[in-house]
Amino acid sequence: MNLSMQKILSGTIVLDLTRFFSGPQATLFLAGMGAQVVKIDDPATGDPTAFSPPYAGPGGVSFQRTSDADMGLAYLKRARGKQSVMLDLKSDAGREVFLRMAAGADVVIDNFSAGVADRLGVGYDALAAVNPGIVYCSLTGYGSTGSDRHLKAYDLMVQAAVGLMSVTGEAGGPPVKTGSPLSDAIAGVFAASGILAALLHRQRTGCGQAVDISMADCLFSLMFDEPFDCYEQLGLPQRQGSRIMRFSPFNVYRSRDGWVVLGAATAADWTALLGAMDRRDLADDTRMNDLGWRIAHNAQIDAIVSAWTEARGTGDIVNALHAAKVPCSPVRGIDEVMQWRQLRERGMVVPVHNPMTGTDMGASAPGFPIKFSDSQAGYDTPAPVPGAHTQEILETLAGLSPQRIEELAARGVVRRAQSSPSQ
Template sequence: MTAKILDGVVVLDLTRFFSGPQGTLFLAGLGAEVIKIDDPKTGDPTAFAPPFAGPRGVSFSRQTDEDMGIAYLKRARGKKSATLNLKSMEGREIFLRMVKHADVVVDNFSAGVADRLGVGYAALKEANPRIVYCSLTGYGSTGPDRHLKAYDLMVQAAVGLMSITGQPGSAPTKAGSPVSDAIAGVFAALGIVSALLHRDRTGEGQSIDVSMADCLFSLIFDEPLDCYPRLGLQPQQGNRIMRFSPFNAYRTRDGWITIGAATNDDWLALLEVMDRTDLKNDAHMMSVGWRLANNAKVDEVVARWAQGYTTEDIEARLAHAKLACSPVRDIHDVLRWEQMADRQMAVPLWNPLSRSNVAASGAGFPIKFTGSPAGYDQPAPLPGQHSDEVLTRLAGLDATQIEALRSARVV
């Protein structure tokens, strides 16, 4: 069987919650041996946190001893699990021995915590000069606000996303999912793969500093938000992109559909579909600049037309005219969508305690390669399932030593 792209790469994963586990999940999908290392006292905080999934379905409280956290079942796929107390001297020494046989270390501690634990980049580099170290934080490891505590809500607020989300005049609104966490995980995986390529070329490891705020801002600031006041635009544009008109979600006879005209040719084609070719003689309506400045009038034309047809009918008409459109699907519609099924983008989740699939799904691997397989070949592990194997192979411990450390709650 063809090897995965990152086969043979060993990743020591100290991350928790979402941003870090998302990044290491992608590395696991690319074939890296990702070893989750959790505190033996607390374990992974998502492993037994609501919402749960188990033999009796999903719930906010554990209905059986076999119930596990859905977030853990999603984010720990393809990974191994070991426990080690990094706050103890023995645990720290064992970890640094493991680093000698590893390629990557990832954490999402608050800024400065890794150094205080003695597992920051300086210590790791001394143990293994070729190590690639990635730190994910809310605001980065430098700057006056580096020590501020941050969750996705705070980051979306901090970099301006909440101020531009929603309909004009509405209260600040975050995106519907924790996008700053997810995006930071993607950037972390990209940074790690890039650093591994650099190491292959030069023999040198390095440290990577990933900020949730930086990552999110880099994506939203392609839009000229700082120019909006001079263009007479409000910060909140609803579903619009200020460069296109029409570009919105429109109510149909039985639901909603999104329609966008990015070029004048698109607008001409849409007029044909709507049987409004009379507007081709309207100098205002045929001017992109006028339509952008008077978008409400354009929306009124499209909205009046859309209300007379079903979503399916409009989708068929616009697809035939090669115009961009999509029905507004809820998550249940998405999971039934043949395109997602064909791409294997929703896959069953396995609960290792109940030894069965649960009534929840996880996302499939989003990148498709022609020459290499990619995906999550193994489900989430039992917490600590691989401790003995990992400590024997990477730290050189024998069974007697591991049992003594387990008794001392170091592992």
């Protein structure tokens, strides 16, 4: 086999204690790069998304479970490429088994509330005692330090807390969250990046370490490139709608049959836009050619652009601006996005597979977003049936005998494959 075409993280063992979105997003990326990601869930409760609405099963996608083979759509997306073990970390026996697993693992990640892992006896200090090279990532709403570290948080609370909602929406309107849970997704990406950096550090030094990821920190670090703290001095409302205040025009505009976005970030963009709009009469207007003036008088600029877009179809606008090399895009609905040739050519729209039916569902999931020239990447297996790998992993990674696993199963410490939450 060509070693250069192996996955980058092949041979890396990740013990995944996360649930919901932020942590599973991080381990999904690690799985896509070849890590052996072992999901570990409580036998009594399982993964909270595995059998939660919306469901995907033989009858399609629905909010009601109509078949024993229906599984949670979020789980089917987020657990791809992973293995599933059900182990009770609250029991002494379960904790002992986990420490045996951690001794041979490379990475452990949790998104418990701050301090929970330590109380369970599976925090970084406990694991480093059995494996000094372990990389331990804790992913929380507000971080493992600070006065608000114990607050419970979901994406909505984090978007509100760091101010993203206060700057999203139209001027004079109410605060609005982004359409998808960005703080969860972004924190997952940062967690994967931090884990990769810590693994590189371990390769260089032989030492593991703890990685502390805060959803609030991650979201704030990305949104605050924009000088929101200076808006008042600049005479700008905090909510700017779809525009970027550093450029003009740079906004969403109504067309005859929909919406388009376009923007002029450079003098060349502005000149090209004037040509495409057949407004060369403005090319010699010194005020119009001054970016600062256009920003200060953005309403006038938007009126000029809107007069042109509203008289034309979206396709005609996009074709004209692409020909002029002006950045633009139609505002696609989700149905159109699913058919967008560019995403499909890059393998970014893939079917969701249900392991309990053995078939693809009438829903899609994102493909792996990073493309390597000399390494494979992607999700080789669908989401597992919960507990499907309990026996295998406890034998190989924890070194338990089949008899010992049987004893633990009888006591409820471990659980093997299940077909529904009631089994």
